[in-house]
Amino acid sequence: MSTHESVYIRDDVIRLGQLLKLAGLVDDGATAREVISEGRVSVDGEVDTRRGAQIRPGQVVALDGQEITVVQGEPEIDVPW
Numbered sequence: 001m002s003t004h005e006s007v008y009i010r011d012d013v014i015r016l017g018q019l020l021k022l023a024g025l026v027d028d029g030a031t032a033r034e035v036i037s038e039g040r041v042s043v044d045g046e047v048d049t050r051r052g053a054q055i056r057p058g059q060v061v062a063l064d065g066q067e068i069t070v071v072q073g074e075p076e077i078d079v080p081w
Contacts, residue, residue, distance in 0.1 A: 004067040008075050009057070016041065017051040019061060023068045035063060 007023045014022070017032035020041070026032045035041055036051045042062045043055065055061060057072035 003065070004069070006071045006075075007068045008071050008073055010072075010074075012072070013054040013056050014070070015051070016043070016048060016053040016055055016061070019055050019068070019070065020063065023061075025063045025066060025068070040064060 005023070007019065009019075009022070016036060017029055020026045020032045020035070021029065026035060033051050036049055039047045039049055040063055041048060043053065044059055055070055057070050060067055060069050062068075
């Protein structure tokens with residue numbers, strides 16, 4: 001089953017390994033390095049094995065059926081009052 005979520009970043013770019021950690025797809029840098037080097041991560045539909053690849057807003061990153069779209073800025077918070 002695949003899921004799709006948006007992940008918000010403040011800067012213009014984020015490194016692939018950092019994005020996987022920020023999105024909660026991996027627990028730490030060692031795991032990020034492992035899944036990237038195994039070819040399990042794709043960026044815009046293409047496998048990317050560069051942990052330091054620069055990911056920009058609008059790009060879609062996938063790991064094991066979980067997709068995230070990178071969005072620049074802060075998420076909107078729905079306040080009930």
